[in-house]
Amino acid sequence: MPVLCSSCGDKRAVLKRPKTGHSLCKACFFWAFEEEVHQTIVTANLFKHGEIVGIAASGGKDSTVLAHVMKLLNERFNYGLELMLLSVDEGISGYRDDSLETVKRNQQQYELPLKIVSYEELYGWTMDAIVKQVGRKNNCTFCGVFRRQALDRGALMLKVDKICTGHNADDIAETVVMNVLRGDIARLRRCTAISTSSEGDGVVPRCKPLKYAYEKEIVLYAYFKKLDYFSTECIYSPNAYRGHARTFLKDLESVRPSSIMDIIHSGENLSVRDGVKMPVQGTCQRCGYISSQSLCKSCVLLEGLNRGLPKLGIGKHHRLHDKILTQQPLTEKEERKLKAVHF
Amino acid sequence: MCQVEEEYHGPLLREELPSVSRQCVKCKEASAAVVIRAGDAYCRGCFKEYFIHKFRAMLGKNRLIFPGEKVLLAVSGGPSSCSMLSQVQEGLSQNAHKKLRFLPGIVYIDEGGAVGQSVEHRQRTVEELRAVFRATGFPFLMVPLEQVLDLPSSVVLSAPGAPEQEAGAYKAAVDHFLLSDGSSGVTAGQQQETPPPEVQEAHTHSLQRLLGSARTLTAREELLNILRQHLLVHTARSAGYSKVMLGDSCTRLAVKLLSSISLGRGAQLAHDTGFSDSRYGDTILVRPMRDYSAKEIAYYNRMFSVPSVFTAGLDTKTADKSSIQHLTESFVIKLQANFPSTVSTIYRTSEKLQSCKGSASAGRDRCLLCVCALDTAAENASAFSATLISEQLSQTKSPEESRQAPEWTAPASQCCSIVRGELCGNRGRGCCSSAKASEPPPLRSLLCYSCQLTIKDMSSEEVLPQYILSEAETRLRRSQLREEIRDFLLEDEADEG
Amino acid sequence: MAAPVAIHLEFGGGAELLFNGVKDHHVTLPSQPDPWDVKQLLVWIQQNLLKERPELFVQGDSVRPGILVLINDADWELMGELEYQLQDQDNVVFISTLHGG
Numbered sequence: 001m002p003v004l005c006s007s008c009g010d011k012r013a014v015l016k017r018p019k020t021g022h023s024l025c026k027a028c029f030f031w032a033f034e035e036e037v038h039q040t041i042v043t044a045n046l047f048k049h050g051e052i053v054g055i056a057a058s059g060g061k062d063s064t065v066l067a068h069v070m071k072l073l074n075e076r077f078n079y080g081l082e083l084m085l086l087s088v089d090e091g092i093s094g095y096r097d098d099s100l101e102t103v104k105r106n107q108q109q110y111e112l113p114l115k116i117v118s119y120e121e122l123y124g125w126t127m128d129a130i131v132k133q134v135g136r137k138n139n140c141t142f143c144g145v146f147r148r149q150a151l152d153r154g155a156l157m158l159k160v161d162k163i164c165t166g167h168n169a170d171d172i173a174e175t176v177v178m179n180v181l182r183g184d185i186a187r188l189r190r191c192t193a194i195s196t197s198s199e200g201d202g203v204v205p206r207c208k209p210l211k212y213a214y215e216k217e218i219v220l221y222a223y224f225k226k227l228d229y230f231s232t233e234c235i236y237s238p239n240a241y242r243g244h245a246r247t248f249l250k251d252l253e254s255v256r257p258s259s260i261m262d263i264i265h266s267g268e269n270l271s272v273r274d275g276v277k278m279p280v281q282g283t284c285q286r287c288g289y290i291s292s293q294s295l296c297k298s299c300v301l302l303e304g305l306n307r308g309l310p311k312l313g314i315g316k317h318h319r320l321h322d323k324i325l326t327q328q329p330l331t332e333k334e335e336r337k338l339k340a341v342h343f
Numbered sequence: 344m345c346q347v348e349e350e351y352h353g354p355l356l357r358e359e360l361p362s363v364s365r366q367c368v369k370c371k372e373a374s375a376a377v378v379i380r381a382g383d384a385y386c387r388g389c390f391k392e393y394f395i396h397k398f399r400a401m402l403g404k405n406r407l408i409f410p411g412e413k414v415l416l417a418v419s420g421g422p423s424s425c426s427m428l429s430q431v432q433e434g435l436s437q438n439a440h441k442k443l444r445f446l447p448g449i450v451y452i453d454e455g456g457a458v459g460q461s462v463e464h465r466q467r468t469v470e471e472l473r474a475v476f477r478a479t480g481f482p483f484l485m486v487p488l489e490q491v492l493d494l495p496s497s498v499v500l501s502a503p504g505a506p507e508q509e510a511g512a513y514k515a516a517v518d519h520f521l522l523s524d525g526s527s528g529v530t531a532g533q534q535q536e537t538p539p540p541e542v543q544e545a546h547t548h549s550l551q552r553l554l555g556s557a558r559t560l561t562a563r564e565e566l567l568n569i570l571r572q573h574l575l576v577h578t579a580r581s582a583g584y585s586k587v588m589l590g591d592s593c594t595r596l597a598v599k600l601l602s603s604i605s606l607g608r609g610a611q612l613a614h615d616t617g618f619s620d621s622r623y624g625d626t627i628l629v630r631p632m633r634d635y636s637a638k639e640i641a642y643y644n645r646m647f648s649v650p651s652v653f654t655a656g657l658d659t660k661t662a663d664k665s666s667i668q669h670l671t672e673s674f675v676i677k678l679q680a681n682f683p684s685t686v687s688t689i690y691r692t693s694e695k696l697q698s699c700k701g702s703a704s705a706g707r708d709r710c711l712l713c714v715c716a717l718d719t720a721a722e723n724a725s726a727f728s729a730t731l732i733s734e735q736l737s738q739t740k741s742p743e744e745s746r747q748a749p750e751w752t753a754p755a756s757q758c759c760s761i762v763r764g765e766l767c768g769n770r771g772r773g774c775c776s777s778a779k780a781s782e783p784p785p786l787r788s789l790l791c792y793s794c795q796l797t798i799k800d801m802s803s804e805e806v807l808p809q810y811i812l813s814e815a816e817t818r819l820r821r822s823q824l825r826e827e828i829r830d831f832l833l834e835d836e837a838d839e840g
Numbered sequence: 841m842a843a844p845v846a847i848h849l850e851f852g853g854g855a856e857l858l859f860n861g862v863k864d865h866h867v868t869l870p871s872q873p874d875p876w877d878v879k880q881l882l883v884w885i886q887q888n889l890l891k892e893r894p895e896l897f898v899q900g901d902s903v904r905p906g907i908l909v910l911i912n913d914a915d916w917e918l919m920g921e922l923e924y925q926l927q928d929q930d931n932v933v934f935i936s937t938l939h940g941g
Contacts, residue, residue, distance in 0.1 A: 002914070002918075003914075003918040006737055006738060007736070007737055007738060007739060012914065013914065013915075013918055014910075014913060014914045014915060014918075015914070015915035015917075015918070016915050016917040016918055017733065017737060019729075019730055019733045020730065020733050020734045020737050022734070022737035022738065023915075023918055024737060028737075031736075032733070032736040032737055035736055036729065036732060036733055036736060039729070039732050040724060040729065043723040043724040043728070044723065044724030045724075061853070061937075170937075176604065177601070177604070180600070180601060180604060180689055180692055181678070181685065181688065181689060182688065183688040183689065183691050183692050185692060185695045188692070194724060212726065212729035212733075215937045216908060216937060218937075219853060219908060219935055219937045220908065220910075220915070220935075223852070223910075223933075223935060224913075231852070231853045231854040231936070232854060232857070233854060233857075241682075244674075244678060246906075246938070247905075248670075248671075248674045250904075250905035250906040250938075251663075251664060251670055251674075251905055252605055252667060252670060252671075253905065254664065254905045255559075255561065255664055255665075255666065255667055255670055256559070256561055256667055256796075258730070258796065259605055259606075259667065261607075261726045261729070261730050262605060262606060262607035262726075262792075262793070262796065263604055263605055263607070264726040265607045265609060265718075265725070265726040265727055265792055266603070266604040266605075266606075266607055266608060266609025266610075266612075267604075267609055268609070268725055268726055269609040269610035269718050269792075270609045270610070270612065270696060271610070271613070271696060271697050271698070272695055272696060272697065273613075273695055273696060273697040274697070276695045
């Protein structure tokens with residue numbers, strides 16, 4: 001016996017909503033999904049009329065749905081935004097080159113301008129080359145740090161006012177769990193924020209319009225809308241520890257589907273005791289990017305690559321920052337510690 | 344997806360297994376008997392000293408337990424609370440190095456009825472524990488959980504506590520205590536052999552019906568925790584105890600922290616996992632075992648013959664995914680096996696949190712069940728309001744469906760005024776489509792976010808104990824009254840609603 | 841004795857990688873004493889189609905959390921999940937949500 005839509009009470013339901021347990025038909029689901037993203041955008045005051053907004057596009061499900069919905073809502077509700085797609089080419093053959101093809105198709109389907117910035121042009125290193133030097137253990141660190149800056153650099157080239165990313169509710173909940181497991185109280189406190197204000201020169205404000213959208217609904221939205229997205233795992237091994245958190249989260253969701261939202265609610269209502277030390281945000285003395293150290297992570301990682309000491313940016317070597325800044329050579333002992341990565 | 348916004352502190356490395364040194368790291372003489380953390384191997388003697396010191400240090404550091412104060416030890420029979428009991432005994436003994444100076448009593452809550460144990464089984468457990476308690480010389484109470492059904496409504500009110508102690512108060516109290524009669528009164532009273540109160544079968548049935556009305560084990564466990572805590576606080580209050588000591592270990596608290604987060608209790612984390620929990624105002628819950636890992640406790644109890652009595656809980660022998668609490672526990676324990684710093688890292692977070700911002704005034708602005716400040720003000724763009732919006736949108740017709748009703752517009756509201764026209768492209772309809780989300784049913788409005796989830800998992804609210812239902816009625820009547828006279832109130836008073 | 845059932849299986853969102861990258865499979869489940877349900881289908885898939893790393897697809901007797909199942913284009917949670925009895929010409933879709941963003 002087919003279940004009927006709890007909204008129109010008329011058509012056959014096609015999905016059970018994890019957030020609320022309701023069953024919706026296709027049309028009512030589309031409407032509710034889009035309306036909810038719209039509500040998020042409006043109540044969180046994410047954009048202003050006339051702004052230029054870069055959509056971080058990877059070709060994956062989240063950013064594909066984000067681009068689709070942003071374009072649709074911008075027209076439906078007359079946001080008056082100028083939308084662009086912004087992609088980062090990490091230089092991973094067999095993965096990113098394929099997914100960028102998806103982005104290029106999206107560009108045509110949605111008729112949005114597209115800017116691709118590559119690690120190679122920004123840093124002189126592709127991820128393929130980085131993996132060759134550092135091995136597969138820590139390459140995600142490089143990729144994550146470089147991408148954050150790459151998006152900002154791309155945004156500056158395009159002169160966009162804001163970047164929106166495809167982080168969904170599951171991603172946010174996972175980050176809350178990760179920060180608890182890492183004991184990272186500073187990030188735990190801010191990771192549920194829906195937008196970051198401009199933190200300094202060279203940093204473009206970011207926001208997450210899909211913050212309250214479940215991954216399940218994003219995937220089904222893409223499926224029912226027949227959106228063109230790319231779904232291959234990065235060929236370089238993903239972060240194993242994060243994998244544990246992901247599995248835990250999916251298990252939680254299967255026990256109580258609202259858990260994802262419940263975790264976000266927890267994150268939004270955490271209160272850190274007065275007097276707990278927080279890192280002070282400053283700027284990198286080399287490139288001017290925000291950093292809590294004298295050198296930003298990206299510059300340290302790059303220095304490590306260029307000096308052939310890949311471990312420089314892995315773990316904590318803050319006391320070496322002065323030496324790097326003044327371009328002094330490292331001692332032999334220091335060099336030996338930072339050379340190849342063998343675990 | 345990859346996390347765009349993160350820079351890693353470097354990976355969480357598996358700690359290398361230390362080569363097991365044969366000697367104690369402390370005295371460097373005796374051969375090691377127990378490895379506490381990677382690399383820390385202690386001999387028997389040094390381990391005992393370290394364990395005992397840690398208990399005093401925890402109490403000394405927090406300066407919360409005053410000399411001469413009556414302190415109720417909540418002992419479940421499990422290894423951790425039994426270890427706590429033995430530490431209190433140790434600390435009060437004449438030859439203790441830094442003598443503890445409070446007056447202890449013990450309470451055991453017999454939950455056998457909740458987990459469906461036979462009367463004989465429950466009696467056996469009670470007798471075993473009675474023997475353990477009798478040996479301490481402390482006064483003790485054996486309270487069947489069924490008694491929770493007869494509690495007064497005052498339990499779910501946060502009573503005004505002692506005024507905030509000034510910095511010097513603790514020291515002054517210690518000096519005063521030493522001057523007056525530091526020697527007498529080791530216990531909070533004499534041991535009395537009162538027969539355990541009769542448990543009526545009908546009461547056991549009501550309790551089982553209450554817990555059974557929870558459709559999920561997750562909700563059942565939450566409910567049981569709440570009832571247990573109410574009964575503990577009530578027992579303490581009526582017997583004149585101002586502190587209740589709980590036996591939560593570091594391992595237990597790490598699990599609790601993560602499961603509390605998963606249950607939407609972020610705002611209540613500091614209460615749920617901190618050293619002291621003052622949500623009840625006059626009666627403060629403290630967790631002096633929070634620095635010990637389950638492993639340390641197990642070793643200590645075994646080496647120094649601390650007796651404990653196994654009692655089954657709701658989740659004993661259930662599958663990993665039977666409840667959120669159980670799933671979290673097995674997740675943390677498995678992770679700890681691979682990454683030995685997991686528990687201590689999670690646990691340290693609990694030290695850095697404080698209870699809910701804008702600490703609500705004592706009394707009725709608190710959750711009817713867990714007695715923490717309410718965290719359900721539906722602020723704009725919060726997970727709570729997003730869920731309410733989803734609930735509403737999943738029940739109303741989409742505009743396509745209701746095309747015949749073109750006058751469909753925003754219910755008087757919110758969003759336009761909030762965005763001040765900066766971004767409100769609505770042409771007649773749309774923007775404010777669902778500003779005011781549906782009101783939760785009455786009783787639910789008196790609960791915090793997480794307890795609302797618990798109640799949502801129950802088939803009926805009617806089975807809740809009378810003390811909760813009647814307090815609910817009182818609160819709802821008051822808020823209704825407030826609503827009715829709203830127009831007559833002065834502006835600033837009306838705001839608080 | 842239940843007659844054989846011909847069904848269409850589809851794997852997407854990255855789940856196809858466990859099946860040699862093949863997304864569409866038209867299969868016929870053999871005749872057996874009891875009617876086919878989804879629980880048995882998962883066992884059959886594991887034995888007949890799955891090429892590698894079964895733990896990434898099934899867990900216990902269900903699919904791994906994070907894999908969505910649609911039966912005739914509707915969420916399987918609405919159809920009785922593992923207990924749903926397969927009909928001839930049914931369409932069953934498995935979409936992984938665990939890949940890429």
